[in-house]
Amino acid sequence: xxxxxxxxxxxxxxxxxxxxxxxxxxxxxxxxxxxxxxxxxxxxxxxxxxxxxxxxxxxxxxxxxxxxxxxxxxxxxxxx
Amino acid sequence: xxxxxxxxxxxxxxxxxxxxxxxxxxxxxxxxxxxxxxxxxxxxxxxxxxxxxxxxxxxxxxxxxxxxxxxxxxxxxxxxxxxxxxxxxxxxxxxxxxxxxxxxxxxxxxxxxxxxxxxxxxxxxxxxxxxxxxxxxxxxxxxxxxxxxxxxxxxxxxxxxxxxxxxxxxxxxxxxxxxxxxxxxxxxxxxxxxxxxxxxxxx
Numbered sequence: 300x301x302x303x304x305x306x307x308x309x310x311x312x313x314x315x316x317x318x319x320x321x322x323x324x325x326x327x328x329x330x331x332x333x334x335x336x337x338x339x340x341x342x343x344x345x346x347x348x349x350x351x352x353x354x355x356x357x358x359x360x361x362x363x364x365x366x367x368x369x370x371x372x373x374x375x376x377x378x379x
Numbered sequence: 380x381x382x383x384x385x386x387x388x389x390x391x392x393x394x395x396x397x398x399x400x401x402x403x404x405x406x407x408x409x410x411x412x413x414x415x416x417x418x419x420x421x422x423x424x425x426x427x428x429x430x431x432x433x434x435x436x437x438x439x440x441x442x443x444x445x446x447x448x449x450x451x452x453x454x455x456x457x458x459x460x461x462x463x464x465x466x467x468x469x470x471x472x473x474x475x476x477x478x479x480x481x482x483x484x485x486x487x488x489x490x491x492x493x494x495x496x497x498x499x500x501x502x503x504x505x506x507x508x509x510x511x512x513x514x515x516x517x518x519x520x521x522x523x524x525x526x527x528x529x530x531x532x533x534x535x536x537x538x539x540x541x542x543x544x545x546x547x548x549x550x551x552x553x554x555x556x557x558x559x560x561x562x563x564x565x566x567x568x569x570x571x572x573x574x575x576x577x578x579x580x581x582x
Contacts (some may be wrong), residue, residue: 300546304553345480346551358555369558370480373506374550375513375566376557378484378493 307354315357322349333359334367345370414467414522416531421573423464424512428577431457431508443502450499457504458492458511469518471511473499483510485517487544492518505574512570520544520562540565 311319318329329338336359341352358366415423435441435453442453451473458471470489473496477484483494492514498507523530524541543562550557557563 300548300552303556307553344478345554346478347554348551351550351552351554355554366555370554373480373482374478375482375510375563375570376484376550377517377544377547377562378486379544379547 304350304354307357308350311353311357312360315353315360318356319353322353329353329356331356334363334370336367336370345374413526413529414519415465417519417523418531420465420519421569421576424461424515424569424573425576425580427457427461427464428508428512428574429580430460431504432578432581435504442504447496447499450504451496454494454499454504454507454511457508458515461511461515465515465519467515467518467522469515482506483514485514485521487517487521490518490521509570509574512573513566516566516569517562520565 308319314331318331321327322329331337333356336355338349338352338356341347341355342349345352345355347355355366355370359370414420431453438453440449442450445453455471458469462468468490470491472491472493474493475496477493477495477497479497481495482498483492485492492511494507494510494514498510501507520540521544523532523537524544527534527537530537539561543560547562548556548560
């Protein structure tokens with residue numbers, strides 16, 4: 300999981316990579332909003348960890364239809 | 380890169396991020412009965428949807444006009460009907476402690492399905508029914524993993540499911556990976572198909 304996350308961070312789209320680097324250096328949160336989803340909303344409403352929020356924003360850039368549909372449908376999960 | 384991930388995750392953020400706590404985590408473990416086989420599960424699930432929606436036409440009050448308490452009873456009735464048809468004995472509970480985007484969850488230890496009670500405010504039962512079907516599919520995956528000789532699911536699929544149960548990716552860590560992992564993709568596909576088949580059978 301950790302290695303996969305590292306790989307994904309290294310392959311972020313340029314737009315999200317710049318925001319991620321800024322956050323990593325200064326802790327400044329991105330203001331960007333894609334398909335109605337922002338960093339703040341993802342961490343607050345979806346309880347995402349900071350890095351997960353950047354990965355979700357990156358997915359929204361790469362596959363906006365699929366990613367926003369997946370987020371819109373909500374979370375059904377295993378409770379492990 | 381790997382070394383900095385832990386550091387980055389520990390940078391303080393505004394708003395404490397808490398993992399969802401299962402209100403039934405300490406509940407008694409329920410021993411499930413046998414599930415039907417996978418082909419029968421599909422037929423029974425679509426029939427349970429069809430049966431619920433057909434009966435709702437004559438029900439007084441119908442789901443959309445019912446109170447929150449009545450809707451909860453109707454949903455339990457749908458789940459009981461699914462259990463009766465599939466041979467399983469999973470439990471269903473509504474929780475008022477789930478996050479706004481948490482629809483439902485299946486606990487493989489207690490075999491319990493938790494549903495977000497807020498979903499009962501929607502006059503359309505589709506989302507709740509699909510969530511019950513989705514979580515019930517997780518129950519079936521769990522049953523197949525633990526009883527591989529009692530189901531006709533191929534060994535490779537069971538192996539993939541087992542590995543995924545053991546290395547489950549939560550949406551809080553990577554939403555794309557959570558959404559695309561095998562057991563979630565399978566449960567999403569199952570719930571959508573069964574609801575669609577059930578509604579298509581309505582006369």
